[in-house]
Amino acid sequence: MTTEAQSTELTHFDQTGQAHMVDVAGKQDTHRIAVASGTIRMLPATLAIIMQGNAKKGDVLGIARIAAIMAAKRTSDLIPLCHPLPLTRVSIDFNIVAEKAMIICTAQVETLGKTGVEIEALTAVQIGLLTIYDMCKAVDRGMVMSDIRVLEKHGGKSGDWTSLIDASSGQA
Template sequence: MSEFTHLNERGEAHMVDISGKAPSKRVALAQSSIQLGEEAYTLLVEGKHKKGDVFAVARIAGIQAAKRCSDLIPLCHPLMLSKVSVDFDKDGDTHTITAIARCELEGKTGVEMEALTAASVATLTIYDMCKAVDKGMRIVNTELLEKHGGKSGSWAREG
């Protein structure tokens, strides 16, 4: 059985020591989708929502969330992100918006959690801003799409 990386020899939680790792370019791409009813979807994509530009607010919320990831996830290292972007894909057939977050840095640990947090908070923000119109929205398929860099190299979700 391998040792747990987030537990010390006494079984107590601790932050993993990354001081001996070499810095490398790290990139992660994650997504989270929100399914809306037809009315809420139409208001959103046509920019007619009463609360204003939902996409702009959700984008900023996602970027801020990536920057604050270590405040939210216990034992997550605070990172000096060099780039965070949040973009949105729209599917009119299923009334689904997919937030796609990309995080980058030159560092000693990966940015997967930051990308996942950014995508998640972007869809949560859409939910918050649209809930007066549609309380039945569903947030689905929050997942890492790909990561690059570090000792483990590159990984991409199949399909």
């Protein structure tokens, strides 16, 4: 298992510096998994509304989960040089940390393919958190999204990778 970057080469540029979509035709199909997470902090009263399920716009976390899944599926439409991928699994979890008035969104995305799904997992997390913000902004415009990052990836030529930074503390 590796914990550091494999290369310092930027792959989305050709020899002349022009942007291009990376050619993955010669790569082997492998089972690829990526896990990403992020947090949204809010006022305790906002979190109480979410937990009680009485937000004016409906089930905040249920709708955010569907939005996150849809975002993972549409990543190549949003990020210009991403390959469209046949995703085999998208799982979204929300962990409420009441004492810190925050919600942690974790996305696990899987495919059987030639390129990884880290961007799909990150996109899912971002859109999940943005949906929470959108649904609750009427009562709390000061919510803060942070700590969006890849926690781990598996599969492919570069193998497994796990973040060295502890998700709960932000410390290595």
